[in-house]
Structure formats: structure tokens, C-alpha cells
Amino acid sequence: MKLRDIAHSRTGDKGDISNISVIAFDEKDFPRIAAYVTPERVKEHFAGVVHGDVVRYAIPSIGALNFVMQKALGGGVTRSLALDAHGKCLASALLDLEIPDGAA
Amino acid sequence: MKTIRIGSGAGYSGDRIEPAVELAESGDIQYLVFECLAERTIAIAQQAKLKDPAKGYDPLLADRMHAVLRLCHDKGIRIITNMGAANPAAGAARVREIARSLGLRNLKIAAVSGDDVLETLKAGDHRIEETGAPVASMANTLVSANAYLGAAPIVEALRNGADVVITGRVADPALFLAPQIHAFGWAMDDWDRLGKGTVVGHLLECAGQITGGYFADPGVKDVAALARLGFPIAEVSEDGSAVITKVEGSGGAVTTATCKEQLLYEIHDPSTYLTPDVVADFSHVTFEQVGTDRVRVSGGTGRARPETLKVSVGYIDSYIGEGQISYAGPGAVERGRLALAIVRERLALTAVQTTELRFDLIGVDSIHGDRVAAAAPEPYEVRVRVTGRADSLKEAVRVGNEVETLYTNGPASGGGATKSAREVVAMLSALLPRTLAKPAVEFLEA
Numbered sequence: 001m002k003l004r005d006i007a008h009s010r011t012g013d014k015g016d017i018s019n020i021s022v023i024a025f026d027e028k029d030f031p032r033i034a035a036y037v038t039p040e041r042v043k044e045h046f047a048g049v050v051h052g053d054v055v056r057y058a059i060p061s062i063g064a065l066n067f068v069m070q071k072a073l074g075g076g077v078t079r080s081l082a083l084d085a086h087g088k089c090l091a092s093a094l095l096d097l098e099i100p101d102g103a104a
Numbered sequence: 105m106k107t108i109r110i111g112s113g114a115g116y117s118g119d120r121i122e123p124a125v126e127l128a129e130s131g132d133i134q135y136l137v138f139e140c141l142a143e144r145t146i147a148i149a150q151q152a153k154l155k156d157p158a159k160g161y162d163p164l165l166a167d168r169m170h171a172v173l174r175l176c177h178d179k180g181i182r183i184i185t186n187m188g189a190a191n192p193a194a195g196a197a198r199v200r201e202i203a204r205s206l207g208l209r210n211l212k213i214a215a216v217s218g219d220d221v222l223e224t225l226k227a228g229d230h231r232i233e234e235t236g237a238p239v240a241s242m243a244n245t246l247v248s249a250n251a252y253l254g255a256a257p258i259v260e261a262l263r264n265g266a267d268v269v270i271t272g273r274v275a276d277p278a279l280f281l282a283p284q285i286h287a288f289g290w291a292m293d294d295w296d297r298l299g300k301g302t303v304v305g306h307l308l309e310c311a312g313q314i315t316g317g318y319f320a321d322p323g324v325k326d327v328a329a330l331a332r333l334g335f336p337i338a339e340v341s342e343d344g345s346a347v348i349t350k351v352e353g354s355g356g357a358v359t360t361a362t363c364k365e366q367l368l369y370e371i372h373d374p375s376t377y378l379t380p381d382v383v384a385d386f387s388h389v390t391f392e393q394v395g396t397d398r399v400r401v402s403g404g405t406g407r408a409r410p411e412t413l414k415v416s417v418g419y420i421d422s423y424i425g426e427g428q429i430s431y432a433g434p435g436a437v438e439r440g441r442l443a444l445a446i447v448r449e450r451l452a453l454t455a456v457q458t459t460e461l462r463f464d465l466i467g468v469d470s471i472h473g474d475r476v477a478a479a480a481p482e483p484y485e486v487r488v489r490v491t492g493r494a495d496s497l498k499e500a501v502r503v504g505n506e507v508e509t510l511y512t513n514g515p516a517s518g519g520g521a522t523k524s525a526r527e528v529v530a531m532l533s534a535l536l537p538r539t540l541a542k543p544a545v546e547f548l549e550a
Contacts, residue, residue: 008325008361010318012370015234015533021368023361048475059374061390061403062364068372076234078144079421079530081462081491083470092321093472 004095007033011091018050018072018087020094027063034058034065036099042067045097046090067094106342108287110280110304112335113172114138114185115311117145117162121171123312123335123354128175130351131337135283136176138168138185139276139309146273147418147529149189150248160191161198161270169202177208177267184258184279188270190248192217195270196548203550211550214261216271218543221415221536222249228540232417233533239417247529248418251536254380254409256292257543258282264547273416275379277305280338288342298382299406300344303389306377307348307366307401311335314348314366315397316356329355349398360391363399367391380413380538382406412535421530422459422493425500427507428466429514429521432485439515440465440486446514447490447506456502458492465489488518493528500525 003022006029012019022037024030039054046054052070059066073087074080111133113124117140127133140162153160165187176183188195196215203211226246230239239246250273259282261269271279284290284301292298307314314336316327334354340346348358367386371377375387388403427447431439444463451461464470466487468480488510492503504523511521 004321004324008321008365010365010369012368014370014372015531017372019368019370019372021365023364023368025361046472048473057372057374057387059368059387059389061388062360062367064364064368066368066371066374076530079493079528081424081460081493083464083466083489089471 001099001101002095003037003097003099006099007095009091009095011088013073013077013086016071016073016076018069018090020067020069020091022065022067022094024063030060030063037065037097039067041097042094045094106288108135108283108340109133110135110137110283110308110338110340112137112139112308112311114140114168115309115313116140116142117164119311121168123333124168125171125175126351126354127335127337128172128179128181133181133337136172136181136183137279137308138183138187139279139311140164141186141189141273143416143531144418144529146189146250146416147248147531149191150418151529153190158194161189161195162187165195165198166202169199173202174206174208177211182262182266182283183268184282185269186271186274186279188215188272190272192270192272193546199268199270200548200550208550211268212266213268213270213548213550214264214266215546215548216253216257216261216269216274216543217546218257218541219250219253219273221251221541222246224540225249225415225417225534225536230534230536233535235532239534242419245419246417247420249415249534251413251415251541252380253541253543254278255282255285257545259286261545262286266547275381276309277302277379278381280305280308281381284340295382295406295408297344299384300404301340302377302379302382302384302406303386303401303404304338304340304346307363308336308338310366310369312356313369314362315350315358316362319362319365325361327357331355344404345400345402347394347398347400358397358399360393360399363391363401378410378414380409382409411538413538413541415534415536417532417534418529419532421528422495423497423500423525424491424493424528425503425525426489426491427504427521427523428487428489429507429510429518430485430487431515431518436484436486437465437468437482439518440488442515443488443510443518444490446510450506451492451503454502454506456492456506457499458494458503460493462491497525497527
């Protein structure tokens with residue numbers, strides 16, 4: 001199962017920092033998402049794309065996580081050479097994360 | 105309990121115009137807010153103002169005002185916008201001119217200034233947040249420095265009867281917080297209500313991004329009638345509780361899911377959302393669907409505002425040159441890779457002076473690199489993209505030239521080459537003690 005099957009996501013940008021929300025479609029899936037989608041897994045998923053720390057915030061009141069990723073936007077939105085300078089496409093890439101069957 | 109309805113008429117400078125007309129016509133709103141000022145937009149506006157002192161406000165200001173000013177005047181809807189960009193006074197003067205040309209009388213227009221702190225920043229001992237470098241060391245390349253002002257000067261304008269408030273740089277949520285403070289008489293240290301009002305402002309500031317824009321994913325998250333996407337309305341009560349909705353019959357959707365995505369958009373620590381007016385806390389917000397396209401938002405709060413203001417600093421960073429060319433059919437990916445290798449070698453052979461280079465194959469690895477894309481099937485067509493950073497426009501131009509020459513010098517059947525080169529105005533930030541920024545409000549009468 002892909003993360004996309006149980007969660008949706010949006011990317012925002014500030015300078016060289018990207019934030020990605022991961023929001024459970026059904027809030028009862030939130031504990032499972034929170035258990036599996038760790039900052040370490042997100043950093044591994046974006047190896048080569050995100051070069052800095054990944055910090056995770058939980059917002060249980062809406063069944064969501066927020067990942068704040070440093071050095072993620074090619075030196076900053078306003079000077080990046082990247083085609084997607086804002087990193088807008090990162091959310092979709094994260095939803096491709098495979099969630100193993102029976103993941104807690 | 106008293107309630108007001110605030111409409112969000114634009115989420116960025118180039119946003120669609122007709123949703124604001126729909127809001128003014130059928131939204132039963134008392135305030136119409138246009139948020140049109142991205143970080144870099146103000147630096148580019150500052151460059152325009154340097155060339156012509158009558159310019160430097162948003163290029164679509166006149167179009168938007170022509171579209172809504174009469175309607176808003178007739179219905180008593182008050183307009184608040186940061187379309188003043190680098191020149192709120194000139195923006196306000198333009199609005200007065202438009203009002204007169206439409207024959208509108210008794211229209212009071214306010215210009216909020218004081219966000220331009222370039223001279224203050226240059227004169228003092230201030231440092232760039234991201235690099236730690238003294239601002240003074242960048243003096244030659246600085247284009248602009250604008251402090252994020254809060255709601256206070258907008259509230260002052262409304263209190264003095266302004267029908268249209270034109271600002272430069274203010275915190276985006278403050279554009280929406282100001283009418284709430286004004287209408288409900290909230291104290292400027294009522295941190296709980298200012299926090300709630302900031303949640304509403306944050307939800308509305310990107311306009312269509314909460315009504316189904318930037319959300320659709322066919323088969324997973326379907327949204328109806330995006331071509332007629334309606335923009336949001338916040339129905340706010342005196343106690344700070346609010347319902348997000350939109351004009352009935354407009355395209356899009358307001359659901360708990362669209363609201364959740366927007367709540368976390370461009371947020372770092374959700375318990376500490378720094379604004380000039382309040383440190384807002386989004387971490388206990390809840391959403392409840394209370395009707396079709398009606399979502400109740402509760403649980404926002406806040407605590408005392410920071411003692412410093414964020415300043416957005418614009419500077420001339422570099423020049424970027426770029427070239428692209430397409431390959432299709434069998435072997436397209438290999439021809440694309442060959443093209444990239446040729447350009448890489450040519451840039452070295454001809455000694456093009458760059459400080460950074462990037463080689464992409466659009467369709468394969470341009471967005472997230474080859475590692476993330478490795479498992480995807482080979483595409484039918486690809487587009488070669490080479491970008492380089494240089495210290496002069498002249499050198500930057502040479503990057504695109506070496507891509508264009510692939511037409512007759514590169515792999516078979518490359519087509520659709522394009523090239524460009526541009527100056528890069530980039531943004532950094534600094535923090536300024538809030539007493540050093542001096543907001544001012546001026547009034548014009550049409």
C-alpha cells in the first residue's frame with residue numbers, strides 16, 4: 001500500500017526550507033501513519049533531494065503530521081536552478097512512500 | 105453575536121480576477137481582501153519604482169479595481185490589499201484616478217507605508233538571518249528591505265473610514281486580521297482572539313487553495329468545476345469562531361480536507377506561527393463540516409507577539425541562463441542523455457564562466473533526481489534542460505546558446521529549442537526591533 005491510499009499532502013516553501021503535510025483521510029489511520037512515517041524515513045525517501053535535517057510536528061487534532069525539511073530547495077526558492085524551484089512536487093513524491101502491510 | 109463576512113479576492117499577484125467580482129456580487133461580504141505580494145514581488149516592484157517614481161505598485165491593481173470598485177462602493181464593501189507593493193502612495197493615487205473615472209464619489213482611500221526599512225537596515229548593525237553576514241556588507245547589491253508590518257495601521261485606516269486600504273509589505277494574515285479587530289473591537293493584546301483571527305487569515309490568504317485549488321488528484325481527491333473555482337469567505341463571530349465557505353454555485357469545494365491542507369501550508373512549528381501581531385498556535389485547531397461547502401474552524405489561540413519584525417531583504421544575486429530542447433520516439437532518453445553530455449563538454453571547452461550548473465532530463469529526473477524516479481517506466485519523449493548561474497548576463501546567455509546549437513550539432517531530431525537569461529533578484533531575511541519600523545497612514549478622497 002502506498003501512503004497515497006490513506007493520506008493526502010501539500011508542500012509549502014520558505015527560503016531553502018520545504019514543509020510537507022501528511023494528513024490522514026480517515027483520522028483512525030493517523031496513529032499508523034504517525035508510527036510509520038518517521039522523519040528518518042522521510043529523509044531516506046528524499047536522499048539526494050533534501051540535504052538538511054528533517055523535523056516532524058504532529059497535529060493530532062486534525063490527524064496530520066508536518067515535516068520541515070532544511071536545505072531542500074536548491075539554496076532557496078528565489079535563486080534555485082531547479083525546474084520546480086518551490087519544491088511544489090515534493091508532496092506527491094512523498095505519497096509514493098510504500099507502507100508495508102501490517103505496519104503498526 | 106455579531107458576525108462579519110470577509111472574502112479573499114486573490115491569493116497571488118497574477119491570480120484570476122473574476123472570483124473577486126463573484127464575491128462582491130453574491131458573497132454578502134463586508135470586506136474584500138486581495139493578497140498579491142509574494143516575497144520577491146516587492147523587490148521587483150522596488151526596481152520598477154527606481155526607474156519610474158509613479159510605478160512600483162502591483163501591475164494588476166488597475167484591472168482588479170476596474171473589476172470591483174463600483175460594486176464594492178455601491179454595496180459598502182471595504183477593500184484591503186497589499187497591491188501597493190513598493191509604492192502604496194502611488195497605488196492609492198491610481199485607485200483615486202479610477203474611482204473618479206468611474207464617477208464614484210465620497211470614496212476614502214488609505215495608503216499604509218513605513219514597511220520600507222532599507223535605509224534603517226543599512227545604517228544600523230544588523231545581520232542577515234540565513235548567512236550571519238552584516239547587512240552593510242551587501243550594500244552594493246541590495247535592492248529592497250521591507251518589514252512585515254502588522255494589522256495596526258490597517259485598523260487605523262478602517263477606523264478613520266477608509267473604503268480602500270492599500271498597503272505595501274504587511275504580514276499576509278494581518279490583511280484579514282485587521283477587519284476582525286476593527287469590527288469586533290478586539291484589544292491588540294487579546295492574544296487568544298488575535299490567534300484565532302490569524303488562523304482565519306492564514307486559511308484565506310491563498311484564496312483558491314482552500315476552496316479546492318492545488319488539491320485535486322483525479323480518482324483520489326476529485327474536485328468539481330475547477331475552471332470556475334470560487335474563492336473563500338470567512339464568516340467570523342465576535343468570539344473568534346469562524347466558518348469557511350464560498351459563493352453558492354461557484355466551482356470547487358470547501359471540505360475539512362481542503363482546510364487541513366491549507367492550515368499546514370507554509371507552516372513550520374504549528375504551535376508557533378510568528379506574525380507581527382501575535383504568536384499564533386495552530387496545534388489544537390479542529391475542523392467540522394457543518395454543511396455543504398461550510399467548515400467550522402475552532403481551537404486556534406495565541407500568545408504575546410514577538411519584539412522583532414521580520415524583514416524581507418531583496419538583492420541582486422546572480423544571472424541564470426537556460427536552454428531546453430526536446431527528443432521523442434524510440435531512443436529519446438538516450439539521445440537526451442547524449443545531448444546533456446555534449447553541452448556539459450561544450451561549456452567546459454568554450455570556458456563559459458558559471459558558479460553552478462544543472463543538467464536535467466525533463467520527463468525523467470528533473471524534479472526529484474534519478475534516484476526517486478529510478479523505478480518509473482521510460483517516457484516517450486524527454487526535454488533536455490541545462491541551467492547555469494553566472495556573475496554577468498553576458499555569461500549566462502552563453503549557457504542557452506550551447507543548448508540551442510544542439511539543433512545542428514547534437515543528436516538526431518532534436519526540436520523545440522528555447523533559451524533565456526535573466527537577472528536573479530533573490531531574497532534573504534533579517535530581524536528588526538519593532539520600534540525601528542514606523543507605520544504611517546495617509547488618506548486620499550475621490
